[in-house]
Amino acid sequence: MKILLLSTYDFQGGAARAAYRLHQGLQSINVNSSMLVQNKYTDDETVIAPSTKLSKGFAKLKPNLDKLLLQLYPDCNRQFSPQWYPDAIAHKVSEINPDIINLHWVNAGYLKIETLAKFKKPIIWTLHDMWAFTGGCHYNQECDRYTKSCGACPQLKSFKEQDLSNWIWKRKANAWKNLNLTIITPSRWLAKCAESSSLFQHYPIEVIPNGIDIRTYKPVNRQVARNLLNLPQDKQLILFGAINATNDRRKGFHLLQQALKILSANYNDKIELVIFGASKSANTLALNLKSHYFGKLSDEISIALVYAAADVFVAPSIQDNLPNTIMEALACGTPSVAFNIGGMPDMIEHQKNGYLAQSIDGKDLAQGITWVLEDSERYRYLSNCARKKVEEKFTLEIQVKHYLNLFNKNYKKQNRYFYA
Incomplete structure (x- = not known):
């Protein structure tokens, strides 16, 4: 059985890391697995990507090409994916000829909506956010219009029913009518959202959490970890990490700021802040709290060491699926604090391995x-x-x-229909 994972990236961002880890896990038990990506960051020969200078350059342009339609909505949320630009993915998939196609995060201009209908194999789609069943947004921000047909989209700042979000929703509804499709969500929360959507309510939905290598992410002596990272031994370190951590409002850095201001008033001489995924920003200058920045860390050993060095990891997101960061922190024995939203309760057991704040505020x-x-x-x-x-x-x-159980189930069903 040959498995093909489709992902925009192989190691850039949480969704890509989750997909690549799964790919490695399948290979570790001798499953014939490969990845087809738009932009490649590893040197893994089983990850297939554009190889010529021209094709690599074009791949880097595609995210901007996909965003061209958003110029019609100058005040919109830029975390919005029309997925309209033509691609050659169906041809490449046909050449590889897999038995099962496992989609992951395929945005940033990688996969056109209509391309899915060209795949002639069972599709298992692992959702890493809400985009697959909305009119273009990746997180709905409390809007429930994805349960109908979108339109008048708050994130586009649109009041028209026949807007870009409605057009995208209609394209999905028309193109995905008869797919051989099974949905996987890493969190129970995302499964409930998918079940309530107008696009996926009739497709089978399975909840399978992401997994990590607990040999890499493991507790390390805190004193040793801090020595290696040049962090203080006599402070309690609060860790916060996310790509574009201080710029993406959904990640809740503004709420962390509120919390740290409260803490610094009482514990300023005892606590310090550690941030990875972002470089030093003016956003933190208002904090009367010493901060250590590690920027974007690319290797997992360094990331695990940062978790092990911290006393507590804080994920202040106001909407999220099943963030790798929480799972990684817990694996390193670092208790975590988050709001009781999304997939957080799947990982954090309140006052057992961390704390789930009930009110969405810094206090x-x-x-x-x-x-x-x-x-x-x-x-x-x-x-x-x-x-x-x-x-x-x-x-x-x-x-x-x-x-593997789900892949085998779909593979056997496909072959039974083929030979019937």
Whole structure:
């Protein structure tokens, strides 16, 4: 059985990392797996990408080409994907001739909406956000129009029913009528959203969490980790990390700022902030708190070391699926604090391996951080439970087993129909 994973990137961003980890996990049990990507960042020979100078250059242009239609909506949220530009993916897939196609995050101009109907194989689509069943947005921000047919899109700042979001929704509805499609969501929350959508409510939906290599992400002696990273030994370190961490409002950095201002008033001489995924920004200058920036870390050993060096990881997102960062932190024995939204409750058990703030504000977030840090005996319990949670629910081996079962099920069904 030959598996082909489609992803815009192989190692750029959380969705790509999750897809690549799955690819590696399948290969580790001798499954014939390959990836087809638009932009390649690894040197893995089983990752197929544009190879000529011209095709590589064009691949880098495609995200901007896809955004051209957004010029009609100058005040819109730029996290919006029309996926209208022609591609040659169907031809490449045909050449590879897989038995199962596993889609992941395929935006930034990679895969045109209508291309899915050209695949003649079973499609397993792993959703990493809401785009697949909306009129173009990646997170709905409390709008429920995706349950109907979109239009008058708040993120486009549009009041017209026949707007870009409605056009995109109609394209999906027309092109995806008769797909051999199964949906996978990493979180229970995203599964419920997909089930309530007008586009996917009739397709089978499975919840399979992402998995990580717990041999890479593991507890490390905190003193050693801090020595290697040149971090202070006598402070409690609060860690925050996300790509474009301080610029994407959905990631909640503004709420973390509120929480840290509250904490700095009482604990300024005891706590410091560590940020990865972003370079030093003017956004933090208002904080009376010393901060350490690690920018974008590309290798997983360095990332795991940062988690191990921290006392608590904070994910202040106001809407999110199943962020890798929480899972990685817990695997390193670092308790985590987040809001009780999206896929957070799938990973964080309130006051067992972290803290789930109920109110979406900085005050409750600060309370959660304080609760995690204030009692050393309780902290050891939280740390042990954090690691145990990942060992029991989120290993790569567990994820691969579930995927392989689903791949086999669809492969057998396809062949039964073919030979009938």
